Amino acid sequence: MSGVIVTNPPKADAEDVRALAGYGVATVHEAMGRTGLLPGRLRPVQDGVRVAGTAVTVLSWPGDNLMIHAAVEQCGEGDILVVTTTSPSTDGMFGELFATALKRRGVRGLVIDAGVRDVAELRGMGFPAWAAAVSAQGTVKATGGSVNVPVAIGGQVVRPGDVILADDDGVVVVAREKARRTVAASEAREAKEAAARAAFLDGQLGLDRYGLRDNLAQLGVTWQAYDDHVRDGAGE
Structure with a gap:
């Protein structure tokens, strides 16, 4: 070589x-x-x-x-x-x-x-x-x-x-x-992260700050109470 x-x-x-x-x-x-x-x-x-x-x-x-x-x-x-x-x-x-x-x-x-x-x-x-x-x-x-x-x-x-x-x-x-x-x-990028950090410290969720609830809905992901989940046969 x-x-x-x-x-x-x-x-x-x-x-x-x-x-x-x-x-x-x-x-x-x-x-x-x-x-x-x-x-x-x-x-x-x-x-x-x-x-x-x-x-x-x-x-x-x-x-x-x-x-x-x-x-x-x-x-x-x-x-x-x-x-x-x-x-x-x-x-x-x-x-x-x-x-x-x-x-x-x-x-x-x-x-x-x-x-x-x-x-x-x-x-x-x-x-x-x-x-x-x-x-x-x-x-x-x-x-x-x-x-x-x-x-x-x-x-x-x-x-x-x-x-x-x-x-x-x-x-x-x-x-x-x-x-x-x-x-x-x-x-x-660092300024954006600093703003997000402050929001999270104030209690905001990433789901809301980043608009991710709509993403989950578009993917067909749903929320279900535990008792309903079990009754439907998908739980324990």
Whole structure:
């Protein structure tokens, strides 16, 4: 497998990345019309952490972390390393030594559709990671791959310089040219949710606020008293 290391790709504006960091993954995903969400198998190794940054992408051979070493050189302040493999892998391709090098360069975290190890050390040093697996299985450094090319994770394309937002709910990607409009859409979504939260605290039901009673009626769902339900033979 040959490959390429692309240098200095375009990136989303830093102000837009900073603004997106103020919203949760669920909010941004909904604000983009329920798009951009990476697969749920990518789980955080820590709790209560949210990061946003620009993607440096890596396409590696399974069980081979050579291209992660190559990618470190391409990483800088505000980036998030995004790694996937040419076929499924759960090997522990990333650990504490990689995290040390990346943290020194100002990298904000890792998203890897494969395995990580040294989890206790990653937590202790405060380096956030989202991974498909945790495994002590070691890797080799023997096969070429690519850095800063578009990669696909669970059918979702991540390009170098796109915005990656990750928290306890998962990981979402925002195309770099859509970052600013996504900030505006996320702000509107959060304002809508704040109004709904206030209404629910005041006792309003979602059935009424969202007009869902009509939906239920159109679907043929009815209300029936328990005694009538039992008498009709549909109950206990």
